[in-house]
Amino acid sequence: MSDVMSGARAQILDGIRRSLRRGELSGEARQDVEARLASPPRGPAVARAQLAQPEKVALFCQWAETLNATVARVAAADVPGEVTAYLMRNNLAQNVAMAPSPLLEGYDWSSQKMLSIRRGRGEGSDQVSVTGAFAGIAETGTVVMASGPDHPVSLNLLPDTHVVVLRESDIVGGYEEVWVRLRSRYGKNLMPRTVNTITGPSRTGDIEQAMELGAHGPRRMHILVVRD
Amino acid sequence: MSSSPAIPSIRPRRVALFVTCLVDLFRPSVGFAAVKLLEEAGCSVEVPPLQVCCGQPAYNTGDRATTRAIAAQVIDAFEGYDAVVAPSGSCGGMLSHHYPGLFDDDPAMKVRAENLAGRSYELISFLVDVLGVEKVAARYAGAVTYHDSCSGLRELGVREQPRDLLGSVQGLTLREMKTPEVCCGFGGTFCVKYPEISNAMVSEKSADIAATGADTLLAGDLGCLMNMAGKLQREGSAVRVRHVAEVLAGMGDLPAIGEPERG
Amino acid sequence: MESTAHAFKANVDHALADPNLQDSLAKLKVGFSERRRQAAERLPEFEALRDRARDIKNHTLAHLDFYLEEFERKVIGLGGHVHWAPTAADARRIIAELCQSVNARTVAKSKSMVAEEIALNEHLEALGIAPIETDLGEYIIQLRNEPPSHIIAPAVHLTKDQVADTFLKHHAKLGFDKRLTERNDLVAEARYVLRQKFLDADVGLTGANFLVAETGSSMLVTNEGNADLSNTLPRMHIVLASIEKVIPTLEDAAVLLRVLARSATGQESSAYTTLNTGPKKQEDLDGPEQYHVVLLDNGRSAVLGTEMQDILRCIRCGACMNHCPVYGAVGGHAYGWVYPGPMGAVLTPQLVGVEEASNLPNASTFCGRCESVCPVRIPLPKLMRHWREREFEKHLTPKAVRQGLAMWSFVARRPALYRRLTALANRMLALFGRADGRYRALPLASGWTRFRDFPAPQPGGTFHARWAKRKT
Numbered sequence: 001m002s003d004v005m006s007g008a009r010a011q012i013l014d015g016i017r018r019s020l021r022r023g024e025l026s027g028e029a030r031q032d033v034e035a036r037l038a039s040p041p042r043g044p045a046v047a048r049a050q051l052a053q054p055e056k057v058a059l060f061c062q063w064a065e066t067l068n069a070t071v072a073r074v075a076a077a078d079v080p081g082e083v084t085a086y087l088m089r090n091n092l093a094q095n096v097a098m099a100p101s102p103l104l105e106g107y108d109w110s111s112q113k114m115l116s117i118r119r120g121r122g123e124g125s126d127q128v129s130v131t132g133a134f135a136g137i138a139e140t141g142t143v144v145m146a147s148g149p150d151h152p153v154s155l156n157l158l159p160d161t162h163v164v165v166l167r168e169s170d171i172v173g174g175y176e177e178v179w180v181r182l183r184s185r186y187g188k189n190l191m192p193r194t195v196n197t198i199t200g201p202s203r204t205g206d207i208e209q210a211m212e213l214g215a216h217g218p219r220r221m222h223i224l225v226v227r228d
Numbered sequence: 229m230s231s232s233p234a235i236p237s238i239r240p241r242r243v244a245l246f247v248t249c250l251v252d253l254f255r256p257s258v259g260f261a262a263v264k265l266l267e268e269a270g271c272s273v274e275v276p277p278l279q280v281c282c283g284q285p286a287y288n289t290g291d292r293a294t295t296r297a298i299a300a301q302v303i304d305a306f307e308g309y310d311a312v313v314a315p316s317g318s319c320g321g322m323l324s325h326h327y328p329g330l331f332d333d334d335p336a337m338k339v340r341a342e343n344l345a346g347r348s349y350e351l352i353s354f355l356v357d358v359l360g361v362e363k364v365a366a367r368y369a370g371a372v373t374y375h376d377s378c379s380g381l382r383e384l385g386v387r388e389q390p391r392d393l394l395g396s397v398q399g400l401t402l403r404e405m406k407t408p409e410v411c412c413g414f415g416g417t418f419c420v421k422y423p424e425i426s427n428a429m430v431s432e433k434s435a436d437i438a439a440t441g442a443d444t445l446l447a448g449d450l451g452c453l454m455n456m457a458g459k460l461q462r463e464g465s466a467v468r469v470r471h472v473a474e475v476l477a478g479m480g481d482l483p484a485i486g487e488p489e490r491g
Numbered sequence: 492m493e494s495t496a497h498a499f500k501a502n503v504d505h506a507l508a509d510p511n512l513q514d515s516l517a518k519l520k521v522g523f524s525e526r527r528r529q530a531a532e533r534l535p536e537f538e539a540l541r542d543r544a545r546d547i548k549n550h551t552l553a554h555l556d557f558y559l560e561e562f563e564r565k566v567i568g569l570g571g572h573v574h575w576a577p578t579a580a581d582a583r584r585i586i587a588e589l590c591q592s593v594n595a596r597t598v599a600k601s602k603s604m605v606a607e608e609i610a611l612n613e614h615l616e617a618l619g620i621a622p623i624e625t626d627l628g629e630y631i632i633q634l635r636n637e638p639p640s641h642i643i644a645p646a647v648h649l650t651k652d653q654v655a656d657t658f659l660k661h662h663a664k665l666g667f668d669k670r671l672t673e674r675n676d677l678v679a680e681a682r683y684v685l686r687q688k689f690l691d692a693d694v695g696l697t698g699a700n701f702l703v704a705e706t707g708s709s710m711l712v713t714n715e716g717n718a719d720l721s722n723t724l725p726r727m728h729i730v731l732a733s734i735e736k737v738i739p740t741l742e743d744a745a746v747l748l749r750v751l752a753r754s755a756t757g758q759e760s761s762a763y764t765t766l767n768t769g770p771k772k773q774e775d776l777d778g779p780e781q782y783h784v785v786l787l788d789n790g791r792s793a794v795l796g797t798e799m800q801d802i803l804r805c806i807r808c809g810a811c812m813n814h815c816p817v818y819g820a821v822g823g824h825a826y827g828w829v830y831p832g833p834m835g836a837v838l839t840p841q842l843v844g845v846e847e848a849s850n851l852p853n854a855s856t857f858c859g860r861c862e863s864v865c866p867v868r869i870p871l872p873k874l875m876r877h878w879r880e881r882e883f884e885k886h887l888t889p890k891a892v893r894q895g896l897a898m899w900s901f902v903a904r905r906p907a908l909y910r911r912l913t914a915l916a917n918r919m920l921a922l923f924g925r926a927d928g929r930y931r932a933l934p935l936a937s938g939w940t941r942f943r944d945f946p947a948p949q950p951g952g953t954f955h956a957r958w959a960k961r962k963t
Contacts, residue, residue, distance in 0.1 A: 009575040012734065015792035016556040025557045033554050033739075037561065037705055040740035043547075044539040046749070067759065100776075121776040124690045140760040152776035153723045157716050175745035182741075189565065191706045191768040193778050194723070199760040202716040204678060206628035206644060208515070208651050209522050212678045215627055216685065217716020217763065247954050253913050254946065256954035275958050278906045286900060288857065289892060290879030294900040301904065378858035411816045415856025420938035421892070422500075422854050424507055427942035428820035429856075458943030461929055486946035488928035 042176055049138040049173035056138040060171045061225060063141025067200040068213060069221040076226050079107045083130060083163055084115050086222050092161060097122055099131040101150035104165060122154030129155040129218075130163045135178050136171040136225075140199055143223060144178050146185075147194040156196050162218040167226045241359075243271040244306050246314035246323070246348075249281040250450040255485065258450060261477035262315045262351050269359045276305040282314075282322040288416055296330050303327070303340050311358070312348045315473050316449050317380020318416075320350035325383050350380055351473055352448055356389035363396030366478035371401045373442035374472070375433070375456065376409045377449035390448060390472050397475060403440040410436075414455035430459040437467060444484075446472040457485040492607045492638055494843045496827035499850035506821040511650045516819055519647055523813035526757025527864065534753065544750050545868045547743045548804035551735075552795060558704040558737045559786065565707025569769035571782035579609035582787045586611060586696070586729060589783055590620050593727050595693035601711070601718035602626035603698030604642050604807065605731050605787055607829045608842070611696075622696070623688045625717035627681055634661045640823030642830060643755055643809040648822050651677070685717075695721035695779065699732040700806065701747060702784070705740040708768040709784060712751060712761045719765050728767065728779040733787045735803040747806060750866035755808040790842050798877050802837045804867040811861035811871060817854055826851060833861035833871040840878050849887050852878035914953050921948045 017023055025033065049059055061071045074082045087094055094112075098104060100119045109117060122129060134146040143164050147153045156162060172178060178197075186192060202217030213219055243266050251258045263273045283298035302323065306312045314320045324345045331338040355361040372394060380386035387409075394402055413419060413429030420426075433456060437445055445460070445467050447453050457469035468484035483489055495502060506512055531537045551558055563573040576582035590598060598615060600606065600622050612622045612633075624633040628646035632639060634657050639645030646654070654677055659670045662684060671677050697718045701710040709730040711718045722728040738744060752758045771778030794803055812818040812832025823831035828848070830838050836851040852875035861871045882888050888896075902909050924930055924947025932940050939945055951957060 008577050008581060011577045012575050012786070012788045012792060013556045013559070015577075015788065016559075016734075016795060019792055019795035019797070020553065020556075021796060025554065030557070033557055037739060040705065040742040042742050043543040043746035044536045046534070046536050046540075048534070063759065124686065142760055142764075147775055147778065148772070149774040149776060153719070154777045157720050157723060175748065176742060179741040179745070189706050191569075191708055191766060193768060193771050193775055194719075195708075195766040195768075196719060197760075197764040199762050199764075201762065203714050203762055204627045205714070205756065206626070206631070206646050207649075207654055207674045207677055209518050209644065209647065210674060212675050214675075214682065215678060215715035215717065216625065216682055216689070216720055249913075252954040253917055254948045256949055256951065256957050259954040259958070275955070277955065277959075280903050280906050280909045283903075286896060286903075288876065288879065289888065289896050290876065290881070290883035291896060291900070292880055292883075294896070294903075297900075298903055301906070378856065378860075382859040382863055409860075411856050411858035411860070413816070413856065415858070417892070418854075418856045420936070422503070423938040423941055424503060425817055425820050425854060428507060429816050430943070432816075432820075454946050455943065457946055458929070458939070461944040462931075462942065483928065483949075486929040486944060488924075488926060488947075489950055 046139060046174055051138070051173070053168070056173060057168050057171050057225060060136050060138040060141055063138070064200070064223055065141070067141050068203070069141065069200045069223050071223045071225055073225045073227070076107065076228065079165060079224055079226060080109050080112045080115070082224055084112045086163065087128065090161070090220070092128055096128045096130045096163070097126040097155060097159065098129070099151045099155050101132045103132045103150070104130065121152035122158035124158060126159040128161045128163060129159040130165065131155050133164050133166040133170065135181055136166045137174060137178060137197065138171055139174045142197050142199040145196040145198065146182070146192045148192055153194045153196065156198060157217050159218055161220040161222065164221065164223045165226060166223055167228055169228050241271045241310045243273050243311045243313055244309035245273055245275045246279060246282070246306070246312050246319060247275060248314055248316045248319045248450065250454070251315060254454065255450055255471065257479055257482050258315050258471040258473055261471065261473040261479050262313065264477040265351070265355060265364070265473060266313065269355055269361050271359070274309070278305040282319040284318060284322050284416060287322070287326065292330065299327050299330050299341065300337065303337070303344050306344060310347065311354065312344065313351050313354045314348070315351040315471065317350045317377045317384055317386055318449055318451065320348060321379040321383035323348035350384050350386055350448065352390045352393065353384060353386045356392060361393070364393055364476045366476055366480065367398040368475050368480040369399040370444045371403050371442045372444045372446055372475070373403050373405055373437055373440045374408060375405070375412060375445060375447040375452060377447050377452045378411050380448050381409055386448060393476050394446070394472070400475070403442045405436040405440055407436060412452045412456050414451045416451065419455060430455055434459050434463060434465070438465065443467060445469045446475060448472050453485055461486050492610050492829050494828045494847055496839055496843065496848040496851060499825060499827060499854065502825040502827055503821050506825045511653055512648050512822050514650055515648050516822055519813065520819045523756065527754060527810060527813070530753035530757040530759065533759070534749070537750070537753065540746055540750050541866050541868060543746050544866055545804060547738065547746060548867050551738055552800065552803055555734065555737065555795065558739055559734060561704040562702050562707055562737050565704070566769065566782070566784055569707055571707065571769040571784065574783060574785045576785055576787045579787070579789050582609050582731065582785055582789070583611060583614045585785055586731065587614060587618055587620070589727065589729055590615065590694050591618070593693055595620055595727070597621045597623055597688065597692045598694045598696050599623050599625050599689055599692035599721040599725060600629070601697040601713065601721050602629045602645065603696070603731055604639070604829050605698055605733050606696070607639060608789065609787065611731070623685070623692065625685055625689065625721055627678065627715060630681060630685065631657060638824065639829070640831065641809060641812060642807050648824065689720045689724055692721070692725045694727045694729060695723070695725040696729045696731060697722050699730050699736050700751065701744055702732055702737040703741060703744055703766070704737055706766070706768055708766040710744060711765045711767070712748065712763070714762045716763055719763055722767055722779065723777055726779055727781040727783065730767070730784045731787065732784065733789065733791055735791055751806055751808050754810040754864065754866040794841055799837065799841060799874055801869050802834065802841070802874055804869055805834050805838070806867060808866055810864040810866065814860045814864050816858065816860070817856070833875070834869070837871060837874040837878070845878060845881055845885070846887060849882055910955060914956055917948045917953045921950045924948070925950060
C-alpha cells in the first residue's frame with residue numbers, strides 16, 4: 001500500500017474513531033462484533049415460504065410467473081424436449097448458448113436433432129441461453145446463479161431469452177437458506193466471483209413510471225422446474 | 229402512536245383546557261365545543277389563565293431557548309390537573325411528544341415535562357381512548373369529508389376516533405377523500421415562508437375535497453382548517469369548513485370558518 | 492455536481508410553472524405510494540423487518556471502522572483492491588488513475604448518486620475518457636445534459652414525449668430517425684444503442700447498495716441488468732461507494748433487501764440483486780480481471796456521533812421523496828443537488844454546507860409522512876429541525892423571520908401583555924372583517940392572501956375574554 005493510500009486510510013478510520021469518541025475496537029467490544037461476524041444472527045423469520053417442499057416449489061412457480069417469467073414443470077427426461085418446444089412456441093431459432101455445466105450435461109440433448117448448442121460464455125449476438133441455477137427462492141420466485149467455469153455470468157445477461165433449468169430440490173424458502181448453501185459449497189466467508197439473484201426478465205420503470213420488460217438484460221425468462 | 233390508556237375513570241376528571249392560540253384569537257367556539265364535550269363526558273373543566281401558546285412557532289424556527297421558556301410557562305400553568313386537553317393534534321403533540329426533549333440538560337424540568345407529557349391529549353382521542361366515549365347526541369344534516377391533520381395522525385394516532393364519533397351524528401354522512409392523510413400545506417410558518425409550494429399543496433387538497441361532493445370539511449386543527457377554508461373560499465367553493473369538535477358538540481349551525489355572522 | 496440549492500426559491504418557481512414536470516409528479520404521487528402500501532400489506536413481517544433494518548444500521552455505524560477494515564481484509568484476500576478516498580477530489584483522482592492504468596477510452600457506468608456527488612463524469616471527460624451512462628434514466632438525462640431528479644428514477648421528471656424527442660435528436664445520426672411513440676419501443680431503441688457500448692467498454696463503474704464485510708462483496712440492486720453487464724464484460728470493475736454502505740453479514744443483507752425494493756418501488760424483489768466478490772477467478776469464463784472498491788468519506792465520518800447521525804442509516808430507497816408533498820409539488824431539481832426530498836434536505840446541508848443549502852430543511856411542513864415510510868426509521872423532521880436550530884444559532888435565519896419571532900417571543904413570555912394584544916388584534920380583525928367574514932387582502936400577510944382568503948375572527952372577543960365573562 002502506498003504512503004498516500006495508507007495516509008488516506010488512516011485519515012478516514014481516525015475520523016470515524018474520533019467521532020465515536022474511542023480508539024480502535026479492542027477487548028470485549030471487539031470480541032462481540034467478531035462473534036457476530038462468525039455467527040451471523042438472522043432477522044425476523046418470514047413465514048411466507050416456510051412450507052413443506054412441494055408447497056415451496058408451488059410458491060416459487062407462482063411468484064416467478066407473477067413476476068413475468070414463464071415456468072414449465074417437467075420431469076428430468078423431458079428437459080431437452082421442453083427447451084426445443086419452448087423455442088418453437090416463441091418462434092425462436094433452435095440455437096442456444098449453453099453453460100458448460102456437468103449438471104446440464106446429464107440431460108439427453110442429443111435427442112433434440114434440430115437443436116444447435118454452443119457451450120461457453122455469452123456473446124453479444126446470442127439470442128437464447130440455457131443455464132442451470134444454484135438455487136431458487138420460493139419467497140419471491142427468484143433464481144440464484146453462482147459464477148464459475150460451469151456458469152459464465154454473461155449467459156445470464158447478454159441473450160434476449162434466458163432459459164433456466166432449476167431442480168425442485170434446489171428450491172429453498174428465503175435468502176437465508178441460499179447463504180447456508182453458498183457457505184456449504186464455497187466455504188465460510190468465501191464466495192464465487194458473482195452471485196446473481198434474478199427475479200424475472202430485465203425491466204425498467206424509467207419512462208413515466210410504467211414497467212417495461214427487456215431493458216438491458218434478457219427480455220424473456222423461461223424456467224424449467226425439474227422433478228428430481 | 230398514541231399510548232393513552234383506555235380505562236375510563238368514574239369520578240369527574242379535573243381537566244384543563246389548552247385553548248391554543250388560534251382558537252383563542254380566531255374561533256373561540258371551538259374552545260366552547262371542547263368544554264361542552266368534556267363536561268358531557270363527566271369532566272370538570274378549567275382554563276388556566278396564564279396559558280399563551282405551546283411554543284411551536286419558536287420550536288420549528290429553531291429557537292430552542294424561547295421554546296424552553298414557553299414550555300416552562302405551560303408546565304407551570306398546567307400543574308396539578310388530571311389531564312390537559314387541546315382541540316389540536318399539533319399542540320397536543322407538542323406537549324406530549326416534544327416537551328421532554330427540550331429539557332435533556334435539566335433533569336428537574338425534564339421530570340416535570342414528562343409528567344405533563346403523560347397527561348396531555350388531543351381532544352377527540354381523549355374522549356374516545358381515555359373516557360371511552362362512543363357516541364354523541366348531535367345532529368348534522370350534511371355530507372362531510374374529514375382531513376387528517378398531520379401531527380394528530382402521525383404523532384398521536386388520531387384517525388379512527390373522530391370518524392367513529394362522526395358516525396354517531398344523526399343525519400351526517402361521511403365521504404372520504406382519496407388521500408385525507410396528505411398534508412394540506414399549512415405547516416405553521418411554512419405557508420408564509422414558501423407560499424407557492426403551500427398553495428400547490430392546498431390546491432391539491434381542495435381538488436380532493438371537491439371530488440368527494442361533500443358540503444362540509446372537518447378536521448381537528450384550526451390552522452389546517454383556516455388554510456383550507458381560505459383556499460376554498462378564494463376558489464368560490466360552497467364547501468363549509470368547521471372544526472370537528474363543533475359538529476360533535478351540536479354547534480354545527482354556527483357560521484362556518486370565514487363566513488360572516490348572519491343578520 | 493455543482494449545487495444550485497441556494498437558488499431554491501427560483502428553482503421552485505420554475506418547477507411550479509413546468510407542465511411536463513407537473514404531469515410527471517401527478518403520476519409519481521399516486522403510483523409509488525400505492526405500490527409501496529400494497530407491498531407492505533403483502534408481507535406481515537414488514538414492520539418487524541423495518542425495526543431490524545434500523546438496528547442493523549445503528550449497530551454498523553457504531554462499529555463502522557471495524558466493519559470497513561474487515562471488508563477491506565476480505566477484498567484484498569480475494570485478489571481485489573480497496574482505495575480510501577477522504578474527499579471527492581481523492582475519489583476522482585483514484586478513479587481516473589485506475590482508468591488510465593488500462594488505457595480506458597470508455598467507462599460503462601451504472602447509476603451512482605455518489606458519482607454525481609463527486610462530479611465524476613466531467614472529470615473523466617476532461618481527461619478524454621468517455622463515461623457512458625447505461626441506466627436508462629441516467630442515459631436519458633446524460634443526453635439532455637440534466638442532473639437526476641430522483642435517487643432511483645433519475646428521469647422521473649420527464650414525459651414519454653420528452654424522451655421520444657431526446658432520442659430522435661441524438662439517435663438520428665445512428666440511423667434511428669423515426670420519432671417513437673410507445674414506451675416499449677423507446678426502451679428497445681435504448682437497449683440496441685447501448686448494447687455495443689457494453690461490449691466495447693474498457694472499464695465498468697458501478698455504485699453499491701451494500702458492501703458486505705463478512706465476504707468482501709459489493710451488492711447491487713437493479714432492475715435493468717445494466718449494472719451487471721457493466722461489471723462483467725469490461726476488464727476492470729470499479730465500485731464507488733460511500734463508507735456507510737458497509738453492512739456486517741449476508742443475513743443482514745437479507746433483512747435490508749426485503750425492505751429496500753418494497754419501500755422503493757413496491758416490488759417484491761428487484762429483477763437483479765447481485766453480489767460481486769473480487770476479480771474473476773482463474774477458471775471463470777468471463778468477468779473482470781481487476782476489482783477495485785473506492786471507499787468515499789466526503790464528510791460522512793464527521794456526521795457520526797452528532798445529532799445528525801441517523802441520516803447515515805439511509806439505504807437510498809427514495810420512499811421519503813415519493814411520499815413527500817413538497818417533493819410532489821416541486822420535483823427533485825428544485826433541491827439543487829444530488830439528493831432531493833426529505834433525505835436530501837438533511838444530507839445536502841451536511842455535504843455542501845448549511846449556508847448553501849439553508850432553504851432545504853426549511854421547505855417542510857414536518858408532516859412526517861417521510862418518517863412514517865422510511866424503511867430504517869430515520870426521524871427526518873427532527874433532523875430538519877436540528878438544521879433549523881443550527882441556522883438560528885448562526886443567524887442564517889432570514890432577518891424578517893428572526894425579528895418577527897423575537898417580537899412574538901417577547902409577548903408570548905408575558906401572558907398578561909399577550910392577552911391585551913390579542914384582544915386588540917381580535918377586535919380589529921373582527922371589526923374590519925365583519926361584513927365578509929374574511930379578508931381577501933391583509934397587510935403583512937400577503938404570503939397568505941396572495942393565494943387564499945384569510946378568515947376573520949369570530950365576533951365577541953377572544954376565548955379567554957369570553958371565558959372570563961362566563962365565570963362572572
